[in-house]
Amino acid sequence: MSTAAERLYALLPAIHRQRDEQQGFPLRALLDVIGAQVQVLEDDIARLYDNSFIETCDDWAVPYIGDLIGYRPLAEAGAPGGGAGQDRRGLDAARLRVLIPRGEVADTLAWRRRKGTLALLEVLAAQVAGWPARAVEFHRLLAWTQHLDHQHPRRGRTVDLRDGRALDALDGPFDRLAHTVDVRRVASRRGAGRYNIPSVGLFVFRLRAYSVTHTPAYCQEGLGSRCFSFSVLGNDSPLFIDPRREDDPTDIAQPINLPQPIRRRWLGADGVGPLYGEGLSFAIAAPDWPTRGAAQPIPAHLIIPADLRDWERYKVPRGKVAVDPVRGRIAFPERGAPRHGVTVSYHYGFSADMGGGEYARATSEPAGALLLRVGREEEFATINAALAAWDVQKQQREVLAAVIEITDSRVYTEALAIRLAPGESLQLRAASRCRPVLRLLDQIVDGVDGLTIEGGAASRFTLDGLLVTGRGVRIAGPEPEEGGRAPAELCDVRIRHCTLVPGWGIHGDCRPRQPAKPSIELLHTRASLVVEHSIVGAIVVVANEVEQDPIAIAIRDSIVDATSHERLAIGSGDQALAFARLRIARCTVIGQVLVHAIDLAENALLLDMVRAGRRQVGCVRFSYVSVESRTPRRSQCQPDLVRQASGGDAELRELETARVRPRFTSLRYGTPGYCQLHGACADEIRRGADDTSEMGAFHDLYQPQRDANLRARLHEYSPAAMEAGILYANQETSA
Template sequence: MSTPSQSANPDRLYELLPVIHQLRDAERGYPLRALLQVISEQVNGIDADIARLYDNWFIETCDEWVVPYIGALVGYVPLNNPNDLANPATTRGLAEESLLISRQEVANTIHYRRRKGTLSLLEDLANAVGGWPAKAVEFYRLLSVTQNISYLQLDRGRTANLRDGDAFDDLGGPFDELAHTVDVRRIDSHRGRGRFNIPEVGVFVWRIKPYTVTRTPACCLEDVAPNCFTFSVLGNDSPLYTLPQPAAPGVSPTPLNLPEPITRRRLARLETGEDPETSTSGISLYYGPDGSFTIWVGTPPQPVAPGQIVAADLSGWSYRPLPNTVAVDPELGRIAFPPGQPRKQGVWVSYAYGFSADIGGGEYDRPISQPAAAVIYRVGENEEYGKIGDALARWTQDQPADAVIEIADSGVYVEPISITLKAKQTLQLRAANRTRPVIRLLDWQTSAPDDLTVSGEAESWFVLDGLLVTGRGVQVDGDIAGVVIRHSTLVPGWGLECDCKPRRPTDASLDLIDAPDCLTIEHSIVGAIQVDRNEAKKNPGKIRISDSIVDATANDQPALGAPQSLCAYVTVTIVRSTVFGQIAAHAIELAENAIFMGSVLVCRRQQGCVRFCYVAPGSRTPRRYECQPDGVLAAVSALYAKGDIDAGERDRMQTEERLRVEPEFTRSRYGTPTYCQLAAACACEIKSGADDESEMGVFHDLYQPLRASNLMMRLAEYSPAGCDAGILFVS
């Protein structure tokens, strides 16, 4: 078998030929070499398959396509027909297959069968099948009962103690301990779901995931007081989340083992042990380098001692910490130091916030690519360059054809940035993997804009990767060929107030001044896009948006348009995305599995297609296929055509159906944990209305409806006899 280095060599077969044949081939322009390179490509593929054969014998190391075959050996029955899945040869196909045919479930199939009927198995199934952390609760334990005097259970079935504030905080959740009256409805009913009855078992699952921010400056709210800070660098209230610690096998998880928001009571709670010296407080459980958040002050930064942290309600900033203490409000993500205490040094924090998926700037694992010969300039506290401007100055001096400016930490860079690309140059301004640097743009110039400006000559390209840009937007001009924005956030409205309201709701985050010819936005969150493109050019520009959110901060504001024209002179492709605001474009080449909350106006409707999307009423689009509310309105019209309803009933039903299928979101403001998440009351035509029965919008690739359906079928299979199990979404 050849070594990996040999397999990577395209001339491996050619080099085996006698030299005389190589010389004759050189005289004829290397036709034999070209032929053998094609053959070598196939040989390399066979070698790679042979090298993977041993690893593919084991479920822990095998390729994704092997998982269903190993499952068949142990009698695993997939919940989905493999023929219905996406093409497994593609990256998205492999991701879908790994979600819907779980490697973890196949690996534990026999183990799960042995534990069938146990409560802890239901929690493991939620993690294995749905990929969600979970806690299972038997609701018969929470029923209010008359105590048997011979068999007292003082911890169950009692009336509520009005002095027990902790219990009321947990009311209705997975850690509820109060007694309830009986509810005769079944938990798995599709009409009205009940909980508190003898056969009911609830599996609480958490869909919001915690994302870390490491050693980043806190935001000082000087307009409130110089001693008031927020954990979020944007200055908005952002609840702190628990970084889950692994639970012991077979032990029901606690709030420390789940991605729960940290409450003030849990942070202040004292857990008393048998020995007073072993008693633990919430501060020691949540705070510290191994906990969920940490605060540093001073120069050099030193961590605040756990004994100085005090849990407090800072909702009105009326709480005044005592000297040598630091007040923390985990529910709002606020910090307060004692009044009058000088704060000449900065404040740095590490914490976890909640969000649904890996989009926008964040400290998560993301793919990074670059040209093979790219020159890399690293920026950071311990790197060669301390500022982005220093690296840009050296890049301007060197003028390499391909370059990368990589920011190696999660700091905040407050500096003006202007980039000018020469012809055929490429530049990536990116964050290192698992970091989230922030570029904060201020009012630097009196008589000129202070946007992050990018200008380029012909055939030049610019990539923005993994960054969060706040304070201003991004402006692109010149003859630059293309701009790529991936895994980045251009804060909608430029910035946030404490309640997550946008500071500049009418200003665009991306201003395209007659450039570029191609704009690609992937896995990102951006504000409004303004296009000022000369229609005298031969071809319209191209904008491709996938797995992203375009947020104009209001549905009646332009999300994509031109300031001086009816329609932006661009051809748009939008897939698996959510748009808040109006779109006015020259043409839509393809819109698929997307949600358009504002009206859509397309000047050239003869080309393109809109399929499996929600399109706001009153829109003018290319031909539509399986879109809403068109589908439900057509169903009502069919009833009228059959004579089942009259004209008045038809109009009333169409109005009701149009309102019913309008997408509902848990929160629609950027900066909140459940931003852009479809609400539980959202119509099933939206929650499972994509072409593969996943949800429409930016979180399509989470496949949450399919995962929930799979989990329900597995719960019915493994639940204790006589019990009804149901899924309850905590977040």
């Protein structure tokens, strides 16, 4: 019974309780029902005091408190549960924060007191949209004639061609040069102006800075033993600032407070804040360099900024280390290269928690699973050693489930062949906030290199949180039994939060090393494949269409990159249909998709030709599908909608088709803006999902809603006669 029911029952006279016991406690059962409702009422009364404060109130009370202070909800919240979010996980967290903005309601009165201050606009960007930002008053950068008796040295000044730092910051959030007037409105959606008296620009930074900790630098052996890249893949990767919060909320953001690429002139510059050192934006360690037992990481006074465009010719002073943060390159003196390798910690830029990265990931494992940890300070130094230990445990006792967890961000160069017995389950995963690299090399002479996965009946394999380079993943079926019968085999393979480098690797300019090679091969297997929050290359399916059913492939919140629009992203090679049933949601696919059937495709960007063998089943909805595609029934897709709206005008139809073609910041893996929709992309794509978010892999960032909500708040809190507009920083050339 509840506490209230027990109290009520104790108030009854003893004679009634005795008679109730003799009859099987019917009276106590009645009081239990009454007491439950009494308990609800008492709990509600006890919460009345807490529900009077925004910090402690229940979620239902937040709108009522907001109404008391005149809080106006944002128009872009959308209907609760509308779109795909309700189907995936109920009311998703991003939408919940918009519908029940507890923090915004709590700060409303404080914001009203600060209305008209420049720093408030940066606070709004962080609280409403979740974007770091820097606010700039453009009237201070207008070119105007000053009186000699009333000079303004802090205003914009004429260009000094010898001032490299000022020229580097031209037209950016830290511009200090004078400009002529721009009469366009700063808040215009067509073409935003900047330099005008009433204009205030809010430079927002959509890219995030992700850390890589204590990982080996890539030695460029073709250039000698003194040249290294920060990226373990050997590509040029700009270093990003690890942003720090302002000491005072009324301060205007400085470079150290924003996740942006590091400029060469910022290294060691006064007033910028520390960038180099352990726990800071980047650090370099080379054991026993420049002398035996030298302090690590390398002291800051030995680091010199340099333009290492031609780094094989660059002469590094003895005892110094040249660093190019723009390209992510390191050069040592010609006769002073480190002998024991180089380890780096740095930050790179990307849009979201996708692929292998040092971000928090939720993990789970079967009950009673054996946990084996691999790492510098763990029991096992290699993955194969942990696999061997599991084999020993299986011989001693029945252990059907195991988890091999890697607890650091080192590079593991191993050849892995995983064979699971019937009923076994194996997870190969990275610990939360770690990004280990699995480097698969050409080591086997008479066999196949790469990560090979085979299994018996009802066996399962999960790859979680790793970056795989050098080769792909092969999921192979078992050999046929006597009589040609196919035995039971591997049940499913899950790849989540992983990066299977498209093209197996990338060059310095991010071109793929093996552009035609697939990242995942499904060879004569009936195992289903699930890819979540990952970046993968092409998927190739080889199956017996006579003796088995189509393979189930599900891809969610991921990027599938065939490295070219002409190559197969999902197929069977030689332009043949993959014998698979595909379900794809919130993904960006570069390359052609040729499959047996598409059960469902939603909120996806299928940039190139799609061909499904069975058109009478399945559905494609709220997606971009190229004109030449052959798919199941399409609903609310582009460019179908704009072509239908064009009527019979063929010229207008072609113009509209070209207009809604998705535009990206970059389509090369390894660049910060990889697969990010460009600011000039058509609204039909940027707001084309079923919940008015953007199509593609970054759907769940809800960037259109963030933009609209921030614009609404800027209009509300901007000073009279002033206009604030949003300008996207770190925006590269569109692709």
